[in-house]
Amino acid sequence: MWFKKALLMMCVIAQQTAAAGPSNAGDVAAVLIPRPAGLESRSGHFSITEAAQVWIDAGNAETRAIGKYLAQSLHRGTGQPMIVRELGSTKPVKDAIVLTTVGADLSLGEEGYELTVSPTSVLLRAPQPRGLFRGIQTIRQLLPPEVEAASAERSERVAPLTIPCVRITDRPRYKWRGMLLDCGRHFMTKEFVKRYIDLLAYHKMNVLHWHLTEDQGWRIEIKKYPKLTEVGAWRGKGEERYGGFYTQDDIREIIEYAASRYVTIVPEIEMPGHSMAALASYPELGCVGQGYEVGTRWGVYSDVYCAGDDRVFEFLEDVLAEVIELFPSQYIHIGGDECPKQCWKKCPKCQLRIKAEGFHDEHELQSYFIRRIEKFLNSKGRRLIGWDEILEGGLAPNATVQSWRGMDGAVAAATSGHDVIASPTSHCYLDYAQVRAAGEPTRMGYLPLERSYEFEPTPAGLTPKQARHILGLEGNMWTEHAPQQRVDWQVFPRLCALAEVGWSPKELRDWEGFSERMKTHYRRLDALGVTYFLPPPQCISREQVFEDAAELALDNPLGRGIVRYTLDGRDPTQASPRYVKPVRITDTTVVKAQTFLADSRTSGIAEFRFRKLSPREPVVLTNTVPGLAYAYYEGNWHRLPDFEKLTPAATGTASAFGLSVRMRDDGFALRFTGYLQVPIDGTYTFYLVSDDGSRLWIGPDLVVDHDGLHSACEMSGQIILKAGKHPIIVAHFEAGGAQHLEVSYAGPGIAKQPVPASALWRQHAD
Numbered sequence: 001m002w003f004k005k006a007l008l009m010m011c012v013i014a015q016q017t018a019a020a021g022p023s024n025a026g027d028v029a030a031v032l033i034p035r036p037a038g039l040e041s042r043s044g045h046f047s048i049t050e051a052a053q054v055w056i057d058a059g060n061a062e063t064r065a066i067g068k069y070l071a072q073s074l075h076r077g078t079g080q081p082m083i084v085r086e087l088g089s090t091k092p093v094k095d096a097i098v099l100t101t102v103g104a105d106l107s108l109g110e111e112g113y114e115l116t117v118s119p120t121s122v123l124l125r126a127p128q129p130r131g132l133f134r135g136i137q138t139i140r141q142l143l144p145p146e147v148e149a150a151s152a153e154r155s156e157r158v159a160p161l162t163i164p165c166v167r168i169t170d171r172p173r174y175k176w177r178g179m180l181l182d183c184g185r186h187f188m189t190k191e192f193v194k195r196y197i198d199l200l201a202y203h204k205m206n207v208l209h210w211h212l213t214e215d216q217g218w219r220i221e222i223k224k225y226p227k228l229t230e231v232g233a234w235r236g237k238g239e240e241r242y243g244g245f246y247t248q249d250d251i252r253e254i255i256e257y258a259a260s261r262y263v264t265i266v267p268e269i270e271m272p273g274h275s276m277a278a279l280a281s282y283p284e285l286g287c288v289g290q291g292y293e294v295g296t297r298w299g300v301y302s303d304v305y306c307a308g309d310d311r312v313f314e315f316l317e318d319v320l321a322e323v324i325e326l327f328p329s330q331y332i333h334i335g336g337d338e339c340p341k342q343c344w345k346k347c348p349k350c351q352l353r354i355k356a357e358g359f360h361d362e363h364e365l366q367s368y369f370i371r372r373i374e375k376f377l378n379s380k381g382r383r384l385i386g387w388d389e390i391l392e393g394g395l396a397p398n399a400t401v402q403s404w405r406g407m408d409g410a411v412a413a414a415t416s417g418h419d420v421i422a423s424p425t426s427h428c429y430l431d432y433a434q435v436r437a438a439g440e441p442t443r444m445g446y447l448p449l450e451r452s453y454e455f456e457p458t459p460a461g462l463t464p465k466q467a468r469h470i471l472g473l474e475g476n477m478w479t480e481h482a483p484q485q486r487v488d489w490q491v492f493p494r495l496c497a498l499a500e501v502g503w504s505p506k507e508l509r510d511w512e513g514f515s516e517r518m519k520t521h522y523r524r525l526d527a528l529g530v531t532y533f534l535p536p537p538q539c540i541s542r543e544q545v546f547e548d549a550a551e552l553a554l555d556n557p558l559g560r561g562i563v564r565y566t567l568d569g570r571d572p573t574q575a576s577p578r579y580v581k582p583v584r585i586t587d588t589t590v591v592k593a594q595t596f597l598a599d600s601r602t603s604g605i606a607e608f609r610f611r612k613l614s615p616r617e618p619v620v621l622t623n624t625v626p627g628l629a630y631a632y633y634e635g636n637w638h639r640l641p642d643f644e645k646l647t648p649a650a651t652g653t654a655s656a657f658g659l660s661v662r663m664r665d666d667g668f669a670l671r672f673t674g675y676l677q678v679p680i681d682g683t684y685t686f687y688l689v690s691d692d693g694s695r696l697w698i699g700p701d702l703v704v705d706h707d708g709l710h711s712a713c714e715m716s717g718q719i720i721l722k723a724g725k726h727p728i729i730v731a732h733f734e735a736g737g738a739q740h741l742e743v744s745y746a747g748p749g750i751a752k753q754p755v756p757a758s759a760l761w762r763q764h765a766d
């Protein structure tokens, strides 16, 4: 159990100063993110003295550029320029850091490398320069975190930098390790995009998925259609006017920069939906041909490109031709997500196309749209990627699918022989919140670091051949609520978790170890000037119930600073008690805890609820039979309705909780009633995962309150029950979009699991 062990170490860790790097060989494994595939610690260290030099293969311009990059990185750390020399032989030279592709183990692949640090030399060997570049990131992380700070900000260095002796053999698990950056909703400067690329590279990620066109802004200069950036790059009027775009020169500069960091930029040009900025620029491209403006609100717009008008395809092919000319990426992303069909339903041109082509519906028209674009891209030697909606109405023959609405799209695509990039909202949407106040459902989703770390990109049940279609993963940074200055805070530390999921062997993934390594890594992020989310103190559970007494035990994921707490519901201050050891709680209490850093930053405030409860007595029933009763309702709600005032559209019985009894996908509510039988006395935890809201009662107690509009995320609560049968009610509603309801529990001798049919009873109707 990671938490308990971390807790024992807590007092020690909290008092550590920020000065220590990986001081001995035993610490090496404890600092690298992502964790390398193979690592053997050795004793001793290599000192970067004034005599140290970087040596590279002779006559190789690419390796020379990488050597210079390493020399510059070390210059930042040592404060002294470092010479780059060409090797005459591949033998390590004393005091040398050698980068070479000669004699490398070819089985390490395109990005793999071997690193051997001895007291007299550092040898980095890789089959490809790309692997050398990845290995340099490991060298950077073997140095003290402060080397990443700009020299001017660094205090005087007293001793030479040292690298612990080690032998690392490393290669990535997945070949696609990406991050999306949405520059459509908010424009990001060229410098910011380059810095983002640097941060991807630092974590051995290799794809920047650059979202360049949106309802709210078109960000890429297209020479043939100047209005896209004269009109489409700007939204709002007067003081509210907002926008910006990248010239083709800017784009070339960023692509070149990314190439020097071995990051591929995959541009995304959205179609047929998310196209208001293009329609505002060239209204003839929409079904009604007029009245469009660049989006000024968030959400999905119903106006989309007309799928019946050949001018749209000419336009998009012209745009894509310029995109292809600029971007060397083999893949071009064409979006394909969230395309409402109501305009197409009313448009004579779209309907004519449906009739002429013999399609059954508008989904097949969307499929036609994507296939036609794919044919164009393939004719130019490029490959198409689209979001998982491109599966609807039939998948284009060579398309790669980016699965975002869960992993169903990934399974469907891989089983039909298509490549997949996995980025489900549940683990990869870095625009989602990282903390949630107790008892308060979040508007969007809630995605803590731990959940990102748990992500498994290859779905269970695929054959080895199908599994090879999973190219890798992406974290998605959508920016409706994140202008440039907020992006670091959303992305970090979750990017670190996804970087490890993408790179490290599955069997070496370990949350406890990762959490420990992050304590050093936060200091590196500080030195790099990353304004990451400061995780608040953690407790084993956000809600605990107890009969007599409970223990408040906190962990500090930052690994430094002072944790302070309150027991009276007020926010902690510098004057609040300092947490040093577990605190005994004997009454119903709201605990608030916060970490205070020496540089005056503070973490978020964590809230934990302790409830003193007497055990609930079971009810005595005769005449029960297995199963639950349910009532099904139709209507449009944003919160759970008052069921007493409604007439159900249907009633019936079900063996367990679930959505199979619903009669439509949107605008419904369900209320299950029955009895839960628990085998022994004790504390039981209930979990609701739902999209949208749900609540669970045991008798009169509202145990889990997960009401409101939200995507599928989990909320839990506890109660103390005596053995026997207890009344249980689960209520749920779904407004629109995806549907999800999962009711699980855990208790004495019961590991967390969906509440089984065998534990559920209902009164026999007689």
Ligand code: ACM
Pocket (backbone or CB within 6 Å): 337, 338, 387, 404
């Ligand atoms: C998406 O989040 N609409 C791909």
Ligand code: ZN
Pocket (backbone or CB within 6 Å): 286, 287, 305, 306, 307, 308, 309, 343, 344, 347, 348, 349, 350
């Ligand atoms: Zn149309």
